Amino acid sequence: MPPQNTHGYITDSTLSLLEESILLSYRHAFHAGNFADVLKHSVLYFVLEYMQQKDKGLTYIDTHAGAGMYRLNEDYAQKTGEYKQGIEPLMGLNELPKILIPYIQWIKEINTSQSLNLYPGSSAIAKHLFRYQDSAHLFELHPSDNQLLRKFTQSAKNTFIHQADGYKGLLSLLPPPSRRGVVLIDPPYEIKSDYKIAVKTMIESYQKFSTGTYILWYPVVDRKHVERMIKDFANSNVKNLLQIEFCRQTDSYSFGMTGTGLFIINPPWQLNEYAQKLLPFLSQKLGDSESFHTLTQLKEE
Ligand SMILES: C[S@@+](CC[C@H](N)C(=O)[O-])C[C@H]1O[C@@H](n2cnc3c(N)ncnc32)[C@H](O)[C@@H]1O
Numbered sequence: 001m002p003p004q005n006t007h008g009y010i011t012d013s014t015l016s017l018l019e020e021s022i023l024l025s026y027r028h029a030f031h032a033g034n035f036a037d038v039l040k041h042s043v044l045y046f047v048l049e050y051m052q053q054k055d056k057g058l059t060y061i062d063t064h065a066g067a068g069m070y071r072l073n074e075d076y077a078q079k080t081g082e083y084k085q086g087i088e089p090l091m092g093l094n095e096l097p098k099i100l101i102p103y104i105q106w107i108k109e110i111n112t113s114q115s116l117n118l119y120p121g122s123s124a125i126a127k128h129l130f131r132y133q134d135s136a137h138l139f140e141l142h143p144s145d146n147q148l149l150r151k152f153t154q155s156a157k158n159t160f161i162h163q164a165d166g167y168k169g170l171l172s173l174l175p176p177p178s179r180r181g182v183v184l185i186d187p188p189y190e191i192k193s194d195y196k197i198a199v200k201t202m203i204e205s206y207q208k209f210s211t212g213t214y215i216l217w218y219p220v221v222d223r224k225h226v227e228r229m230i231k232d233f234a235n236s237n238v239k240n241l242l243q244i245e246f247c248r249q250t251d252s253y254s255f256g257m258t259g260t261g262l263f264i265i266n267p268p269w270q271l272n273e274y275a276q277k278l279l280p281f282l283s284q285k286l287g288d289s290e291s292f293h294t295l296t297q298l299k300e301e
Pocket residue numbers: 023026027028062063064065066067068120121122123139140141142145164165166167186187188
């Protein structure tokens with residue numbers, strides 16, 4: 001049993017008490033189904049389905065796995081209402097870009113009533129799509145979300161839940177025995193060092209397993225953090241790196257998260273084409289008049 005402090009929270013010598021209390025106060029349930037989740041989860045859904053076109057087993061590693069399924073009709077989501085500017089407005093639309101169709105269709109199936117009460121997170125997507133030959137490692141440090149995740153995945157085969165640091169955990173698992181892997185790095189960024197550590201971990205992971213597909217999520221809160229991430233990637237030996245970004249509003253320090261993006265190493269070849277349709281659609285449906293989006297091949301193959 002790893003060491004725990006009085007909160008029952010895993011202690012980690014690299015975390016200060018302040019950092020631990022920041023981590024404890026973050027619950028993804030506040031943000032579930034927001035515009036950033038829509039981009040991240042629709043791309044994850046597409047990537048996993050694409051990788052499953054081959055029969056050989058796939059290993060999925062989620063370094064920041066969250067709780068699995070989120071209830072939008074409960075206090076957390078109701079308090080912020082973020083899903084109302086994210087998944088909710090898309091649910092009733094008949095015309096969707098191709099990449100959104102299976103993801104939205106599945107969310108409709110989960111919500112058996114007319115109202116949108118359940119929103120699936122990254123681990124729920126993996127659980128839904130997984131075949132008997134696939135396996136998953138899900139890291140979640142928060143004790144309550146870890147418990148929820150365990151409960152949610154208890155019937156899932158070949159699924160391993162870790163209450164441990166996802167960055168270190170990821171590096172310890174690479175390369176996966178199957179040599180086919182999808183990695184999601186989805187930190188909360190409540191602690192600013194996440195920007196640096198997430199990129200560093202992705203680059204180190206690539207060095208251990210260069211054929212894996214890696215998805216790193218980031219928020220646009222302060223543009224200089226994103227520029228720094230791009231610079232760190234530019235100075236690395238990573239190849240085939242795509243950046244997808246959707247900003248609901250123009251960059252600003254005063255509005256919190258104005259945009260969201262993904263860095264993807266070794267994306268499926270169709271993703272670029274699909275994102276060209278998805279991004280203007282999200283701008284039109286979820287953005288304001290200054291909304292913008294970018295799709296950039298940061299590193300060639
Ligand atoms: C953005 S949320 C993840 C959402 C989830 N991936 C989803 O899509 O449903 C980030 C999560 O990471 C957890 N966390 C924070 N730092 C961590 C770390 N170093 N290792 C593992 N989990 C961590 C937080 O408790 C939080 O639940």
